[in-house]
Amino acid sequence: MPIRTLRRVSCVLFLGARLFAAAAGSSVACAQTPGAVVIKNFMFTPMAMTVKAGSTVTWKNLDGEPHTVVNDAGLFRSAALDQNETYQFKFDKPGVYKVFCGIHPTMKETITVE
Numbered sequence: 001m002p003i004r005t006l007r008r009v010s011c012v013l014f015l016g017a018r019l020f021a022a023a024a025g026s027s028v029a030c031a032q033t034p035g036a037v038v039i040k041n042f043m044f045t046p047m048a049m050t051v052k053a054g055s056t057v058t059w060k061n062l063d064g065e066p067h068t069v070v071n072d073a074g075l076f077r078s079a080a081l082d083q084n085e086t087y088q089f090k091f092d093k094p095g096v097y098k099v100f101c102g103i104h105p106t107m108k109e110t111i112t113v114e
């Protein structure tokens, strides 16, 4: 088989694997990136996550509405995040951190740092 054909075959296999991973569901994708929180449909996703001490968590707002990322103990408070904007915080100490949106206080999540 010529090299060019081999390359094309492996490329198609690679794309197929990517599509399969996408079809397997967003919860799987989230589990593979523990430092990432998506804000969508007025929810933090995942609503509960565990990271290692020293990890930086990134929040990204996908909604057209602005949201904020606020710790109820006052450790951090983001500015209002417009669509596709991100906020990052580095968790140095182990503990359980409650997070909510300052604009929509019913939006909540818990981040456990171990």
Ligand SMILES: [Cu+2]
Binding pocket: 042, 066, 067, 068, 101, 102, 103, 104, 107
């Ligand atoms: Cu909000």
